[in-house]
Amino acid sequence: MTTQIFMASTLYGTATLAAALDAGCFEPSDRRILLVSNNAMTPETTPAVDEMPGFERLRTRFDEVVSWNEAIFPFHPGAWAPRPDDLPLWERYLRLAWKLGDDDVALAVESIQVNPALGVAQILTDAPVTVYADGLMSYGPTRNKIDPLVGTRVERLLHLDLVPGLRPLLLTEFGVEAEVVPTEAFTKVLAELVDTGAGLPRIEEPALLLGQYLSALKILSAEQEEDLHVRMLKGAVGLGHTRVVFKPHPTAPARFTRTLEEEAEKLGVDLTVLDTPVLAEVLYQRMRPALVVGCFSTALLTASALYGLPVARVGTDTLLDRLTPFENSNRMPVTIVDALLPDLADRAAVTERRPGTDTDALAELVRAVGFTMQPRILPQLRPETERYLSARLDERTWRYFKKKRLTSLGLPGGVPAQLGFLPRNATVRRVARTARSLQRRMVRR
Secondary structure, three states, X not given: OEEEEEEEOOHHHHHHHHHHHHOOOOOOOOEEEEEEOOOOOOHHHOOOHHHOOOHHHHHOOOOEEEEHHHHHOOOOOOOOOOOHHHHHHHHHHHHHHOOOOOOEEEEEEOOOOOOOHHHHHHHXXXXXXXXXXXXXXXXXXXXXXOOHHHHOOEEEEEEEOOOOOOOOOOOHHHOOEEEEEOHHHHHHHHHOOOOOOOOOOOOOOOEEEEOOOHHHHOOOOHHHHHHHHHHHHHHHHHOOOOEEEEEOOOOOOOHHHHHHHHHHXXXXXXXXXXXXXXXXXXXHHHHOOXXXXXXXXXXXXXXXXXXXXXXXXXXXXXXXXXXXXXXXXXXXXXXXXXXXXXXXXXXXHHHHOOOOOOHHHHHHHHHHHHHHHOOOOOHHHHHHHHHHHHHHOOOOHHXXXXXXXXHHOOOOOOOOHHXXXXXXXXXXXXXXXXXXXXXXXXXXX
16 A cells, blocks of 8 residues: 655645645555645644635645654644654654554654654655745755765655746755746645635736735734735835725734735825735736735735736845844845836836846856855755855845855855954954944934
8 A cells, every 4th residue: 555645734735735736746545645744833723724714625635644743742833753763653643643553654844854744754754755846945955964864865856837947956866957937836726725715705807916924934023024014015006006905914913904004095095905815816816916016025026927927026125234143034035025026116027027037147146145045955066156156246146145145154255364354353343343343323413
């Protein structure tokens, strides 16, 4: 007997798996199990993927659904990891709980470098692994070094063609080949969900604003994120949109929307805040937005690449500057969106739907940023990164790098090697602080 276990934590990821199955990306199997994991900070108050509107349409691809949260209760899926000595015990427990017996098991998981996917792969020691990507992070490097006992079992990376022509860096250190889930299969699956979400308002061609709840990720403060939403609103209004729909992140606090509603009232804008947790792609099909605005949401790329909708970005410059540490895995999605999509403040670029760069230039940028993020994981990219920085580092591309990072890696654009002692010299730092203080005083005067 063969059993395939598909792990999913989001409806978008489940739809990706459904599309891959429909397109024949997986071999036939005697049994297919969907393993759902609720990774929200407080799973007890947040609906799991199998409770989301539209899930039942996707569930038909699987023989049964089991819960990872229930399997490891009372531990949190994102925080718990099995101890190495306990792996045989856990495998015996899961095979009994899920009636796997002596079946040959194959896994399909997302985010293999972190729990819960990593823990499941470690427990099911002999299972070959397919990693599927449900967002832009797959274009970036693997965020952590993966144990070769897991990494060498990964056979392929399935991903959506969100940026046509761009190849993912994820897991390339293990020689994993990327395979595209056919776009037509994915859009067909999304079409099955078009009438889900009871109570959705009927609004034609609004400006759609996408919330992400970045403060929960400690990327922005709550106040900064509220300001970001207000910038989205003002930018859309500045482009002439009078009907605006805001899709908040499902776990974002209600006060985020109150601030936006107050601003909309001041501007005299017809604002609708959605309280039904549906995929943005459902809204694309039902409302056909005249404009989709967001920060660095994957949904911006599905709007543009899959549905041909006008899109605009807001706040990516701020995030590029604030993301810490430099290897923060959100850096690659922010970089791609910033480089590819028009700024909401650039009226002409948004109206003309001008891409920020071409695919070849974007691919070079992605590989250079990928190396500077994870030089130990992708050491083979150093020579081409050096060539890129020597030839392409200018006023526009500097935003994607940090001088301190380039210096620490000995790359072009950093402090020359013979002057490398300067940033670490206490006397030099003290003089620099004094100079900056004097400069600020002069500006005030």
